[in-house]
Amino acid sequence: MKELILEMEDYAQEKNVPIIEKKSIAFIMKYIKDNNVKNILEIGSAIGYSAILMASSTPDVFVTTIERDEERYMECLKNVKKCGLDKKINVVFQDALDVFLSEDLKYDLIFIDAAKGQYMKYFEKYKYFLKDNGAIITDNLKFHGYVGKKDKIESKNLRGLVEKIENYIEFLKDNKEFDTSFYDIGDGLSVSKWKNEK
Numbered sequence: 001m002k003e004l005i006l007e008m009e010d011y012a013q014e015k016n017v018p019i020i021e022k023k024s025i026a027f028i029m030k031y032i033k034d035n036n037v038k039n040i041l042e043i044g045s046a047i048g049y050s051a052i053l054m055a056s057s058t059p060d061v062f063v064t065t066i067e068r069d070e071e072r073y074m075e076c077l078k079n080v081k082k083c084g085l086d087k088k089i090n091v092v093f094q095d096a097l098d099v100f101l102s103e104d105l106k107y108d109l110i111f112i113d114a115a116k117g118q119y120m121k122y123f124e125k126y127k128y129f130l131k132d133n134g135a136i137i138t139d140n141l142k143f144h145g146y147v148g149k150k151d152k153i154e155s156k157n158l159r160g161l162v163e164k165i166e167n168y169i170e171f172l173k174d175n176k177e178f179d180t181s182f183y184d185i186g187d188g189l190s191v192s193k194w195k196n197e198k
């Protein structure tokens, strides 16, 4: 398992696949243990690095992870099988904004880690699948240090993306339904919970 994780880190670096920072996944794994998390929904699997680590946090946690890129989806499936976690991880090959989930199953944890410009859409779509005491964790809120420094960015595309992340942060801060804590860990994380745990 440790070897596979190292292999995945090398693969991600070689092929330029963005994966979560070590400190951030350690924070999430601790959250899973401390909060008795059983069901996780991940938006953005890439090659399965975070899904595999989350699924191996405790013996009885189950992860559904969604990926829209075919090559990464296939690599994710391969990695999940290799480490024998195929009974604990369900990999879905689809755009997360098109996925239809049954409302019968609600999640203890929803981890948003896909296209940064769509964070608000994922949040609004998937909040209905969050348990009353569940949490939505979002990664990359610092976006490699660019967030808060929009005016210094020359590329129009990058500036637009950073603006969307800044808007998402404001959306979380002003949200009437959720309380959000922000953590200066890795590339910046947030944990959002229903106000008054409904």
Ligand code: SAM
Pocket (backbone or CB within 6 Å): 018, 019, 020, 043, 044, 045, 046, 047, 048, 049, 050, 051, 066, 067, 068, 069, 072, 094, 095, 096, 097, 113, 114, 115, 118
């Ligand atoms: N969570 C992964 C990890 O830490 O190992 C990293 C995920 S990577 C930052 C983001 C992934 O989200 C990419 O592989 C990308 O193809 C995928 N993605 C982007 N937008 C998506 C969408 N709308 N639906 C599904 N996957 C998406």
